Amino acid sequence: MKRLTAALLALLLVLSVLWSGVSAAAVQTSAVSAILVDADSGRVLYEQNADEKRLIASITKLMTALVAVEHHPQVSDLVTIRPEWTGVEGSSMYLRAGEQLSLEALLYGLLLVSGNDAAVAVAGYCAGDVETFVGWMNQKAAELGMADSHFANPNGLNHEEHYSTAADMALLGRAVLRNETLAKIVSTRSIAIAGRSLSNHNKLLWQYEGCMGMKTGYTEKAGRTLVSCAERGGLRLIAVTLCDPNDWKDHAALYDYGFSAYTAQNLASAGARWGLGPVAGTLGRMAPVCTAEDVSYPLRDGESIETRVEWNGALAAAPLSAGTPVGRLLFTLNGETIGETPLVLEHDAADDRIQPGFWARFRAWLS
Template structure:
């Protein structure tokens, strides 16, 4: 049987409380989330379905690397993949490039030809690839998104939301190769010098990517991320004429008002469980992993320790004992396993308890 003990932690942070309204933006839709936990720190029409332009290419890149992880493979460019309208990396028919080079052209200079080539190489055609994009969107819980092409060019039925694009950005940043590419300021690949369109990489300290977009129908769209003191924030704005400044303001708001707060550290003893069948009366338990969560001033976190009423020897160090669960307003915000941090022998199998104790006091076996 498990015993559950609960204690209420009132975290008084040495930072100003977040402004409940958050910063004002010029965007039709906007969102700011904590990248580690997914907590929404600011939202404005975040579930409103809108055209998204070239930030579409984040999904194109994610689907490409998941369905074809060998990025060193060489792609021969077909004529139908060239001359696509809009932004371009200027591919030529018959040219040979690695898939990785195409991803740089896709994500740094927003090449619509690169998007078409990637889709054609991976799936055979853009229509099939778009279906794969929609399957991935469903897996990520992007319930208000639909993709009809890999580039983001205006097309009826092609849309997403700020909230859904933030979910996508989290998935992209979890992929090591894509995180490296979207954070690249400039690179020379396939005989081309490519410079990232994301000016925040130069303008905002700690910016780590991701992607810009623009069409007349969508306006300026931007998905960006920034890291400070181990905390990553993700901002998305749709149809925002002042997106560079708005993203900087959103990041400043998030880092100042919702710092990543330590709730538990790995390897810390938090309790002990009574032991029967051993000279050792209690066995300590410790946390397995760190737990952090973005909190603003005055928020109250409840910690519940779930452990057995008692355990019978033998006990092996490292065995799972229970868990430590943190909740905020009734919602689970973090948890870590609890394990026994030492082994306990079964003293019933050898000499009597008294004899065993005397042996130990004498230094015997």
């Protein structure tokens, strides 16, 4: 009986190890390239050929929208449609030459119904011509660290010099989420605007709980492309698939894996007292310090974060104002730094040393 019990326990142990191994291996997708990342920290939770350069179709329009709002943040401004912006190949919001509508309406047409005419109109209006705007797109890609991407147009139509990777598009998706205007637009299911009724092509907004939208794409050569975002339990995740015939199903599977395998851990809160930090020019030479920023990170079961402090090399001398940086708190996982926050003075620090008397100052002056 004891041998049987021991054997059963051993079998359960092996099965648990195998099960955890399957979970760690994440999911298999139908995509040629795929990636799942934490939107806030950038941690990669799953990847499959994520650095392979491929055609990306209309998910290009995330970059078009980001460049537009950064160069022209007044999205309420009216745009008069030029003839050359109409009748563009592919999907359309059916712009008419001479009509006036807001830049905001064009952005909704760009991101919800994937209007290629809207992409050209946005580019022409913001930069004066499409070529200049495409140059801005490539500049922004470089700023975001999208080293394996290049744009040749604002709409994603096939071009040999127009490509990106799943990893680069995840970087772009994170940037789009940080822009409040665009985060609102990509999460909109439908809207009546500029005399049009626009419905979002992203079915995940209806199919997956917590989906925050993003952008679909398709051409015959690129296949189906999709960038999406979902939030649950304090985690915001971004999934990207390129050339994926089952993208809705695959994104749901990626999110199911991410939300089940990882938990958002709060590592620091802005304004929370951390302890004492060194300050010159005071009797105690120490003063209360607090963390200046929120820091969170997705962790798997069993992972633990280590912390270390780096104080400023040259100590600031009192008097000092609250909020003065005196060092930084770093968080590491397996020896790699995964986040940090400045450590700042919680209160004003006064010079409380006893001041020398007149004769002492006079003798010091003589010397």
